[in-house]
Amino acid sequence: MTKEKIKNYIPKNAKVEFFGNTAIFEISSFDLKNEILNLHKNKKLLLKLVTATDERKENGCFKIWYIFGSPKENIFIIPFIKVKESEEFPSISLIIHKAWNYENKISSFFGLKPIGHPDNRTIILHENWPTNIFPLRKDFNWQKKPAEASGKFNFQKVKGEGIYEIPVGPIHAGIIEPGHFRFSVAGENIVFLEPRLGYTHKGxxxxxxxxxxxxxxxxxxxxxxxxxxxxxxxxxxxxxxxxxxxxxxxxxxxxxxxxxxxxxxxxxxxxxxxxxxxxxxxxxxxxxxxxxxxxxxxxxxxxxxxxxxxxxxxxxxxxxxxxxxxxxxxxxxxxxxxxxxxxxxxxxxxxxxxxxxxxxxxxxxxxxxxxxxxxxxxxxxxxxxxxxxxxxxxxxxxxxxxxxxxxxxxxxxxxxxxxxxxxxxxxxxxxxxxxxxxxxxxxxxxxxxxxxxxxxxxxxxxxxxxxxxxxxxxxxxxxxxxxxxxxxxxxxxxxxxxxxxxxxxxxxxxxxxxxxxxxxxxx
Amino acid sequence: MTILIWIIQLFFVPVISPLIIGVIKKIKAKFQNRQGSSIFQFYKDLWKLMYKDEVVSKDASWIFLYAPFIIFTVTIAVGASIPLFASFLNGPTSDLLVIVYIMAISTFFLSLAGMDTGSAFGGFGSSREMTISALAEGGLIFSLLTVALVSSSTNVFIISGINILTHSQHLLSIMLAFIGFFIILLAETTRFPFDNPSTHLELTMIHEAMILEYSGKRLALMEWASANKLIIFIALGSNLFFPLGIAQNISWLALVIGIIVFLLKILFFSTIIAILESSVAKFRFFRLPDLLITSFILNVIAIVLIN
Known part of the structure; x- marks a missing residue:
C-alpha cells in the first residue's frame, strides 16, 4: 500500500530501498536539479531538510540527502547524491530557497562546497574556528581543541544617506538566549535585518x-x-x-x-x-x-x-x-x-x-x-x-x-x-x-x-x-x-x-x- | 522655625521619592496577583548601588561623568523651589518658566550622556527622548500658563496660595489644562503609555536606554533623580491645580496637615499611574506624538476659554 503510493514519486529506472514509510534512491549530481524540481513543483512534495553523511570509510563517498515529505500520506521520499573525490555538489538553493541555509551548513560542517550557492559565508561556526577543520567529518578529532583562528564575518551592508547600523547582542538586557542582530535603520524604521547565530553551538x-x-x-x-x-x-x-x-x-x-x-x-x-x-x-x-x-x-x-x-x-x-x-x-x-x-x-x-x-x-x-x-x-x-x-x-x-x-x-x-x-x-x-x-x-x-x-x-x-x-x-x-x-x-x-x-x-x-x-x- | 521648614522642604523630595517608586511597584504587583517587593525596596537598591564598583567606558567624556550629578542637583533645586506642603516658601527660582527650563537642563544633559559613550542604545534613547520632550514642552508650558493666567501670576507659590478652584468660572479651563498636564506628566516621568520603566528589552527603552551604560553610584543618582522628577511633577499637578490642604502659614498644625495631605495626594497620583500601567499596553512609538499633540490642543483650548 505504502509502496504503491511511493512509486508515484520515484523515477521509473531508480533503484529504490524501502525503510517503512521511507524510500531512498540515488540520483546523479547531473540529474539533481531536474529531479528536485520535479518532486517539488510537479509532485508537490515539501522539502523538509537537506543534510549530509560522511560514509567515506564504508562506501568511499559523502552522501547528500534531500528529505521530502508528503503530508497526509505519511511517507518520506529521499533522493540522495554521492559526492566522491571532488568535495563539491550542485546547489539547489536557487530552485528551492529553503535549501539555502542547509547547504551552507553542509559546507561549514562537512567541507563540501555547494556549487552555484550565492552565499559562501560559514554559518554557526564563528571566526575563531579554523576554516579547514570540518567537525562532522568522521576523521575529525573531537577530543582535541583546534587552534584559535581569526577570520572576519562580513555582514550584508545597506548604504545610503541616513542609514545607521545597530549591532544588538549577543548578550541582551533580559535573560534570553544569545544571538546577534544587525539592524540597518533609517530613523526608527528597519530597512534590513540580519541575524547571526551560533553562540550556543555545542557540537x-x-x-x-x-x-x-x-x-x-x-x-x-x-x-x-x-x-x-x-x-x-x-x-x-x-x-x-x-x-x-x-x-x-x-x-x-x-x-x-x-x-x-x-x-x-x-x-x-x-x-x-x-x-x-x-x-x-x-x-x-x-x-x-x-x-x-x-x-x-x-x-x-x-x-x-x-x-x-x-x-x-x-x-x-x-x-x-x-x-x-x-x-x-x-x-x-x-x-x-x-x-x-x-x-x-x-x-x-x-x-x-x-x-x-x-x-x-x-x-x-x-x-x-x-x-x-x-x-x-x-x-x-x-x-x-x-x-x-x-x-x-x-x-x-x-x-x-x-x-x-x-x-x-x-x-x-x-x-x-x-x-x-x-x-x-x-x-x-x-x-x-x-x-x-x-x-x-x-x-x-x-x-x-x-x-x-x-x-x-x-x-x-x-x-x-x-x-x-x-x-x-x-x-x-x-x-x-x-x-x-x-x-x-x-x-x-x-x-x-x-x-x-x-x-x-x-x-x-x-x-x-x-x-x-x-x-x-x-x- | 523657618529654617527648619526650609530644611524639610529641601529634603522632602529626595527622601520621599524612593518610597513612591516602591508604592507604585507594589500596587502594580497586586494587580498582577503577585506579592511584589517591599515598598522600601528602592531605598535598599540605592544603598546597594552606592557601594558597588563602577564601570566607565574608556570613551566616556566629562559629560558622562558629571551628568548624574548635574541631573540630580537639578531635581533637588527644583524640588526645593516648588510648593510641596506649604505655600509660603517663595524663592528666587519659583517662577513657572524658570522651573520648566531648569528641568530642561537635566533633559539636555541626560540626552548628551546617553550619546556620550557612543553605544547604539544610548543614541536611540537620546533621539527618542528629544522627540518626546520637544513635543511635550509645548503642552507643559501651555498647561502651566493656563493656571498662571487664571491666578494672574507665574510664581508657583502664589498660584498655590490662591486656590484656583475658587475661580469657578474657569473650572472647565482648569480641568482641560489638568488633563493636558497629566499626559505630559506621564511623558516626562517616562511612564506608560510612553515608556515602560520596568522593561528589560533594550530596543524599546527610552529613559532606561540613556542610562544603560551607568553603574554604581552614578546609576543610583540617575535613578534617584528620575524618582525625584516624578514627585516634582506630582507636586506641580496636585498643588497648582488642587492646592487644597496646603499649609498657608507657619504653624505646626498647618504644616502637619500640609505634609499629610501632600502624602495623600502623592498616593492618589501613584495609584492612578499604577492602575494605568496595569490596564493598558504601551503605545507604538509613532502614536506618542498624537498623544502629546492632544495635550497641547487641550491646553490651547483651555487658554482660549479664559478671557
Whole structure:
C-alpha cells in the first residue's frame, strides 16, 4: 500500500530501498536539479531538510540527502547524491530557497562546497574556528581543541544617506538566549535585518555519534530545553523504527498527554510574554502563572518540570494512575476557565490589539519560499501539522485535532494560533484521558538491536512546529549520524523579513511572537 | 522655625521619592496577583548601588561623568523651589518658566550622556527622548500658563496660595489644562503609555536606554533623580491645580496637615499611574506624538476659554 503510493514519486529506472514509510534512491549530481524540481513543483512534495553523511570509510563517498515529505500520506521520499573525490555538489538553493541555509551548513560542517550557492559565508561556526577543520567529518578529532583562528564575518551592508547600523547582542538586557542582530535603520524604521547565530553551538550532532545510547536520549532532551519531550519523542520514534520495537497502546496514549502538556506550558508562557512585551503586564503575569501551573503538574506526574527522562525506546517510564487522572482533568478545567477569562480581557484591550495587529507581518509567499513550519506556517494559512500529516503515537486513534489557521501573518495571528492551540490541546488531553487503555507502559525484556545500513525518520509536532530526526546506521548497526532538526532551523531565516519596515521598538515583540530556539538552531 | 521648614522642604523630595517608586511597584504587583517587593525596596537598591564598583567606558567624556550629578542637583533645586506642603516658601527660582527650563537642563544633559559613550542604545534613547520632550514642552508650558493666567501670576507659590478652584468660572479651563498636564506628566516621568520603566528589552527603552551604560553610584543618582522628577511633577499637578490642604502659614498644625495631605495626594497620583500601567499596553512609538499633540490642543483650548 505504502509502496504503491511511493512509486508515484520515484523515477521509473531508480533503484529504490524501502525503510517503512521511507524510500531512498540515488540520483546523479547531473540529474539533481531536474529531479528536485520535479518532486517539488510537479509532485508537490515539501522539502523538509537537506543534510549530509560522511560514509567515506564504508562506501568511499559523502552522501547528500534531500528529505521530502508528503503530508497526509505519511511517507518520506529521499533522493540522495554521492559526492566522491571532488568535495563539491550542485546547489539547489536557487530552485528551492529553503535549501539555502542547509547547504551552507553542509559546507561549514562537512567541507563540501555547494556549487552555484550565492552565499559562501560559514554559518554557526564563528571566526575563531579554523576554516579547514570540518567537525562532522568522521576523521575529525573531537577530543582535541583546534587552534584559535581569526577570520572576519562580513555582514550584508545597506548604504545610503541616513542609514545607521545597530549591532544588538549577543548578550541582551533580559535573560534570553544569545544571538546577534544587525539592524540597518533609517530613523526608527528597519530597512534590513540580519541575524547571526551560533553562540550556543555545542557540537550536539557530533555528540550523537559518540555518546552511549541512553545518553543519546538524554542529549535529545537538551537540544532545545523547552521541547524536551517532543525532541526525545521524535528521537525515540526513529529508534523504534530502526529496532522494530513495539510500543504498548497505553504508552502511545500517555505520549500524547505529555506532548500536549508541553505544548500547553509553552503556549501559556508565550501568550504571556507577548502581552508582557507590549507592556500589558496583567496578561504577562497571568501567562507566567498558567505556565507554572502546568509545569507543576508535569513535576507531580513525572518528577520533572520539563518532562525529562520520560521517553525511552519502546514506551514511557511514568504512568498516570486513576487518582492523578481525575485530578489532572479537574485542574485542566480550572486552567481552561481562567484562560478563557484572561483572553477575554486581552481581546478587549484596544491598546494591546493595536500593538499586535499589523506588526511583524510575513506574507504567505515568504513563508512558502522559506518552508515555514508550525506556528509561523499556520499564521499565514498553511495548515501543516505533523500530528495529522505524519501521524504518530495515538494521534491517529480517532482523536479530533483542530488545526487552527490565520491569514494575516502578523503578531496577532501568531498570538491567535497559540490561543486556539491551547483550547485544542486541552480538548485532546481530556479525550485521551477518557480513552486511556489498560496496559503496560513499556514492554519488559525487549532487546533493542538496530537494523544495519538503515535509515529512519522520526517526526513530532513540537509546540514550535515539526521536529524531525534523521538517523542513519552503519554496517555494524551503530548509529552513524543523527540530524536533530528543530523547527527553529526552518523558521529563523524569516525573522529578517518579519522585521522589515517595522520600527525598532517593535522588534522584541516580533521576535517574541516567533520565539524560536537559539539552542535548537545552533546545535 | 523657618529654617527648619526650609530644611524639610529641601529634603522632602529626595527622601520621599524612593518610597513612591516602591508604592507604585507594589500596587502594580497586586494587580498582577503577585506579592511584589517591599515598598522600601528602592531605598535598599540605592544603598546597594552606592557601594558597588563602577564601570566607565574608556570613551566616556566629562559629560558622562558629571551628568548624574548635574541631573540630580537639578531635581533637588527644583524640588526645593516648588510648593510641596506649604505655600509660603517663595524663592528666587519659583517662577513657572524658570522651573520648566531648569528641568530642561537635566533633559539636555541626560540626552548628551546617553550619546556620550557612543553605544547604539544610548543614541536611540537620546533621539527618542528629544522627540518626546520637544513635543511635550509645548503642552507643559501651555498647561502651566493656563493656571498662571487664571491666578494672574507665574510664581508657583502664589498660584498655590490662591486656590484656583475658587475661580469657578474657569473650572472647565482648569480641568482641560489638568488633563493636558497629566499626559505630559506621564511623558516626562517616562511612564506608560510612553515608556515602560520596568522593561528589560533594550530596543524599546527610552529613559532606561540613556542610562544603560551607568553603574554604581552614578546609576543610583540617575535613578534617584528620575524618582525625584516624578514627585516634582506630582507636586506641580496636585498643588497648582488642587492646592487644597496646603499649609498657608507657619504653624505646626498647618504644616502637619500640609505634609499629610501632600502624602495623600502623592498616593492618589501613584495609584492612578499604577492602575494605568496595569490596564493598558504601551503605545507604538509613532502614536506618542498624537498623544502629546492632544495635550497641547487641550491646553490651547483651555487658554482660549479664559478671557
Amino acid at each position: 550536539s550532532e557530533k555528540l550523537f555519534e559518540i555518546l552511549p545510547l541512553d545518553d543519546k536520549i538524554k542529549l535529545s532532551e537538551k537540544i532545545s530545553g523547552d521541547s524536551s519531550f517532543s525532541h526525545s519523542l521524535a528521537f525515540c520514534q526513529a529508534l523504534e523504527q530502526l529496532s522494530d520495537s513495539k510500543v504498548p497502546k497505553r504508552a502511545s496514549y500517555l505520549r500524547v498527554i505529555y506532548a500536549e502538556l508541553e505544548r500547553l506550558a509553552n503556549h501559556f508562557g508565550d501568550i504571556g510574554s507577548i502581552m508582557m512585551d507590549t507592556g500589558f503586564s496583567f496578561g504577562g503575569a497571568q501567562g507566567a502563572r498558567l505556565r507554572e501551573m502546568i509545569m507543576q503538574i508535569n513535576e507531580k506526574i513525572t518528577g520533572s518540570r520539563f518532562l525529562r527522562g520520560v521517553n525511552v525506546i519502546g514506551g514511557v517510564t511514568k504512568n498516570i494512575n486513576n487518582d492523578v487522572k481525575i485530578k489532572l482533568a479537574n485542574e485542566l478545567q480550572n486552567i481552561l476557565d481562567d484562560f478563557i477569562q484572561i483572553i477575554q480581557i486581552a481581546e478587549n484591550s484596544s491598546t494591546l490589539l493595536n500593538r499586535l495587529q499589523e506588526t511583524g507581518k510575513i506574507s504567505s509567499e515568504i513563508a512558502n519560499d522559506f518552508g515555514a513550519v508550525g506556528i509561523i506556517a499556520k499564521s499565514v494559512g498553511f495548515a501543516f501539522d505533523a500530528r495529522l500529516d505524519y501521524s504518530y503515537a495515538a494521534y491517529d486513534e480517532s482523536i479530533k485535532i483542530d488545526i487552527p489557521t490565520e491569514q494575516a501573518g502578523d503578531v496577532y495571528a501568531r498570538f491567535r494560533i497559540r490561543v486556539s492551540e491551547v483550547y485544542s490541546s486541552i480538548e485532546i488531553i481530556k479525550t485521551v484521558l477518557d480513552k486511556l487503555p489498560k496496559e503496560d507502559i513499556i514492554l519488559s525484556n525487549q532487546v533493542t538491536i538496530f537494523k544495519k545500513r538503515s535509515i529512519a525518520i522520526g517526526v513530532v509536532e513540537g509546540w514550535r512546529g515539526e521536529i524531525i530526526y534523521f538517523i542513519t546506521t552503519d554496517s555494524n548497526g551503530n548509529i552513524s549520524r543523527v540530524f536533530p532538526h528543530d523547527p527553529s532551523i526552518a523558521n529563523w531565516p524569516m525573522i529578517g523579513f518579519a522585521g522589515l519596515n517595522n520600527i525598532i521598538p517593535d522588534f522584541p515583540l516580533i521576535n517574541k511572537s516567533f520565539n524560536m530556539s537559539y539552542s535548537g538552531n545552533d546545535l
